[in-house]
Amino acid sequence: MVAFLMNRLGPQIICFVFGLVLFAVYFSAHPVARQINTTVLVDYWQIIFAFTLIIGVISFVNLSVHDIKRGHNRFYRFISLFGLVIMPVFAVIWGIKGDSPFMWMFDNVQVPMQSTVFSLLAFFVASASYRGFRARSLPATVLLVAALLTLISRSSLEGALPSFIAGTADWVRGNPSMAARRAILIGIGLGSLTTSLRVLLGIERTWLGGEK
Amino acid sequence: MITGYIIITLAVTASPVAWFDTGKTVTLIAAIISILIVLYTTFHKSSREKFKVRKIAGLRAVEDAIGRATEMARPVLFTPGWGGDIQRPTTIASMNILSHVAEKTCQYDCRLVYPTHDPVIMAVAQEVIKEACARAGFPDRYRENDIFYVSSSQFGYAAAVEGLISRLKPASIFLLGTFEAESLILAETGNINKAIQIAGTDSTIQLSFFIVACDYVLIGEELFAASGYLSQDKSILASVRAQDILKVIIAMLLILAVIWATINPDSTWWRF
Numbered sequence: 001m002v003a004f005l006m007n008r009l010g011p012q013i014i015c016f017v018f019g020l021v022l023f024a025v026y027f028s029a030h031p032v033a034r035q036i037n038t039t040v041l042v043d044y045w046q047i048i049f050a051f052t053l054i055i056g057v058i059s060f061v062n063l064s065v066h067d068i069k070r071g072h073n074r075f076y077r078f079i080s081l082f083g084l085v086i087m088p089v090f091a092v093i094w095g096i097k098g099d100s101p102f103m104w105m106f107d108n109v110q111v112p113m114q115s116t117v118f119s120l121l122a123f124f125v126a127s128a129s130y131r132g133f134r135a136r137s138l139p140a141t142v143l144l145v146a147a148l149l150t151l152i153s154r155s156s157l158e159g160a161l162p163s164f165i166a167g168t169a170d171w172v173r174g175n176p177s178m179a180a181r182r183a184i185l186i187g188i189g190l191g192s193l194t195t196s197l198r199v200l201l202g203i204e205r206t207w208l209g210g211e212k
Numbered sequence: 213m214i215t216g217y218i219i220i221t222l223a224v225t226a227s228p229v230a231w232f233d234t235g236k237t238v239t240l241i242a243a244i245i246s247i248l249i250v251l252y253t254t255f256h257k258s259s260r261e262k263f264k265v266r267k268i269a270g271l272r273a274v275e276d277a278i279g280r281a282t283e284m285a286r287p288v289l290f291t292p293g294w295g296g297d298i299q300r301p302t303t304i305a306s307m308n309i310l311s312h313v314a315e316k317t318c319q320y321d322c323r324l325v326y327p328t329h330d331p332v333i334m335a336v337a338q339e340v341i342k343e344a345c346a347r348a349g350f351p352d353r354y355r356e357n358d359i360f361y362v363s364s365s366q367f368g369y370a371a372a373v374e375g376l377i378s379r380l381k382p383a384s385i386f387l388l389g390t391f392e393a394e395s396l397i398l399a400e401t402g403n404i405n406k407a408i409q410i411a412g413t414d415s416t417i418q419l420s421f422f423i424v425a426c427d428y429v430l431i432g433e434e435l436f437a438a439s440g441y442l443s444q445d446k447s448i449l450a451s452v453r454a455q456d457i458l459k460v461i462i463a464m465l466l467i468l469a470v471i472w473a474t475i476n477p478d479s480t481w482w483r484f
Binding site for chain 1: 231250251254301302331332335339362368371375379393400416419421423433434435439447448
């Protein structure tokens, strides 16, 4: 009974009450309503996130130690744990300002690594485009022509080509493409609405772990 | 307690600003109509009578994808993307599919790997998968170490999941949730590793990347209908029907607005 209250009924009631309050608050410009909004969506959320981050870090450390013991990806796991330990140590001892070791590590290790992963996108866009734009059927040919028009209209070649190319590309983006996007967005909006209502009313309980 | 005190103090000393923002009247009316339609279709008995839900290829392929991974003795990888947190309906929809996938992988004794960028999502996913294993009748097949937090940094997460795909070589990959720039990195890595991929997100930009790189894509409301489609729960399917009713109403309003604007271009009422 206690487990049912703690794991099922309690969270469901909290979810329903907060959902209802935030729905009402959205339609008010009153300072009290804004304060409730900030308190729930910013303050409470940060407190919850701080606690769950601890759980996340514990899970990461457990997994890394487990893999090191079993000899799985030992080198990568050591590097990850080293980064996890060394950054807070640097921050606590020398702070995080200007020329501190923390900022040096951030600027010279983390930022270049992030940029490297991001730059992979250029190659992946090329390989995905190659597969996606092969003119094997009529719709694929239409897609290829639309893509070429857009590509040319956005390149430095645009000035040297007839103006109708840029006009056609803009028309493709602003009309058929936008119409399709809006149709999908309406579906997503309605889907979000019904999913949210199902969660608030307790019809959908997967987020609590399951049906029972 | 402190927050409650602040709110009560603010209420007592409240400024004379109106409680209702009149600029949002149309939104409120639309929201109330939508909510009433969803409630009617969900709880009214005759409205829940049998009706047909069209076949969704991406969801029909879920079982094949898990079967493939089982036959190849390789894991299934499921990730909710970097863009969302547990508050987003997309993440909730993704959890609904995860529950079904986890139940099937438990039945087939297939490994399910779930890397995530958000510790809250990790905690919820652990609970969902644990419950799914119990429902499948194999609680001992739940592996907590396979549901883990990798990094909150976007490209840290992308690199970690990309590395996992390259090392584990999962036979099936589910990319369902909120994705941003990492979508193509993950989908292309899965494609290179010859995994069968089922993807779905609420971003139209990322959807186009998934369409070229994945085998099956859940477009628009299909992601949100998945829960009812997979479980065949009448209440959930009835709310999917509400989506269709609302879509018809929106289409009718659009047609009316187009006709009105054509006849009387100076009119503005339809621009709400």
